[in-house]
Amino acid sequence: MKIKDLVIGCLFLFISCLFFIATFSFPTPPVQAAGPAFWPQIMSITLGVFALVLISKSIYELKKEKKASIIKIKKNSKKRDTVTEGIKRPVMGMMATGLFISLLHYFGFIIGIVTYFIIITIILNPKYSWKRLTLTIIQASILIITIYFLFGEFLNINLPTGIVFN
Amino acid sequence: MDFGMALLTVLRPLNLFFITIGVLGGIVVGAIPGLTATLAISLLIPFTFGMDPVPALIMLIGIYCGGIYGGSITAILIHTPGTPGAAATVLDGYPLAQQGKAGKALGIAVIASFIGGTISAVIMIFLSPIISSWALKFSSAEYFSLALFGLTVIFSISEKSILKGTISGMFGLLLSTVGLDYIVPYARFTFGIDSLIIGFPILPAIIGLFAVTEVLRLFEKPDETIEVPKIRLKGVIPTWDETKKLIPIYLKSSLIGTFIGALPGTGANIASFISYGEARRCSKTPENFGTGMIEGVAASEAANNAVTGGALIPMLTLGIPGDAVTAVLLGALTIQGLQPGPLLFREHMDVINPLFSGLIVANIIMLLAGLFGAMLFARIASLKRRLLIPLVAIFSLLGAFAAEGSFAHMLIAFGFGIVGYFLNRNGFPLAPIALSLILGPIAETSFRTALIRSQGSISIFFTRPISLVFIALSILSVLIVLIRRNVKIFKKKKNN
Known part of the structure; x- marks a missing residue:
């Protein structure tokens, strides 16, 4: 499950970067405090930050899982088969x-x-x-x-x- | 159109036909474990496109009422709540059925649902115009704060993981920026795809998130069937002594349900458990709760159906959906060319009044259907999943297509369905995405308009009293969720 969270976290990080970079080409009207890029930039940065939190949480928990016994790993691999x-x-x-x-x-x-x-x-x-x-x-x-x-x-x-x- | 005229409009044969179909369909869907009123409404919305607003909306209201009540049938008969709102009904409903009193439990459940639904409808009728006339004073700053408050619902509906719920919500907010900018005419994030210029349309997105995702989930366990015991129901109508005992519970639970329903991010399951707890607290024999007490069934069912009227108040008056069902209903109003919010009460009373009276009529139809056909609904609910899967898939995709005759919409629904399935499978709730898609454009437009008015100063959000109140409420609701969660974790650790 943690690996899946890691993958999904990376995907969301990628999406947030993609959207953030795309905003660079947006026009910036001089009279407006917030142009068309303002809101998506805030949203993509926030999504990116939360995705990073998910990634670090998954890595931390994966490291903790590594310490578990071989028997547990075997059990997990069985579980993974059922998931697939x-x-x-x-x-x-x-x-x-x-x-x-x-x-x-x-x-x-x-x-x-x-x-x-x-x-x-x-x-x-x-x-x-x-x-x-x-x-x-x-x-x-x-x-x-x-x-x-x-x-x-x-x-x-x-x-x-x-x-x-x- | 006054209320009497509106009632007569609802009682026209064709309107009565549509509302009856809605209620009966809602009860069947609600009785099927795993399927909810949200799914039923999102499936039917596109087909109401060609209908007049009144029959279309009262039919959907009928599904909403029936769907919430339907969950109690399987909760009582087979110990499986059809909807999350009926989870508290299981506690005493199923023991009653085991004692041979299934008829009594089903009878009390439908009477309580009727009383709860009707009381909440009456409260809604009296409160909505007051709130909407107050909301007419709102400027863009207040609308932003209100949308922000609506978005804090994300925290409370992210049952298992607040982090995953927040990510879902932020993802929805980001998707809501796709398409033409509302203030400067500039197409954002279309990536060369012409059909994305108008952004992600709400309806196909909702159909994808709730209906297509459900179809893919049903594929996981297609052999699951519901076994309904063959019994003859006796004593469906409670005796006078029982009724006298239950009246205070009906009334108190209805008020609790209406109040909780009006709070964003709560819903029928929270209302029914709080009401059940309150009935137990006030009982002379609290220790008997959970062993087959009719008071338990009455409290839970009156509260969960009272949520319907309560939840419609913020949706209709402020345009802020409090949960997934009202988010979908908001989409239904939009498809009919009606914009939920204070102006709806000024410009479209010809639709609002029939909608109000429709809710009361729907509750009466639900009462009759529940008293005379509960077992029949339970039998229909045991429909094989092998047949259910293609039916839901076909209706959802044709529904996405039907509104505008667009294959792009069908593909959007399919895309949202696939994304929704994988996210849901990994513990990411989908309701935050739907809420963000609806509230995102309101929040962005009002935020930027307010900044233009204040010449770039964010103080506008803090110097206007109503805006400040909503911002304070937003912070408070996030804090409450975080504190509640931490207390839960602390208690769990302490018990271990």
């Missing part, structure tokens, strides 16, 4: 969601929703059967009809139709 295992599905979910957005953009919400439903079913249940797949397609179709009539027709909401079909 837990993130597998969310990362796959992120990829599927990214694909869903592309499908919505190019092919519209009908193809997008059906494909997304099928991919999610496979991610969540790798031992899927044809019966389950058929059920998924039926569920997706019901959802598409509901979305079309409820949001598209009743509430006049824009639904993505896809650039291919436009």
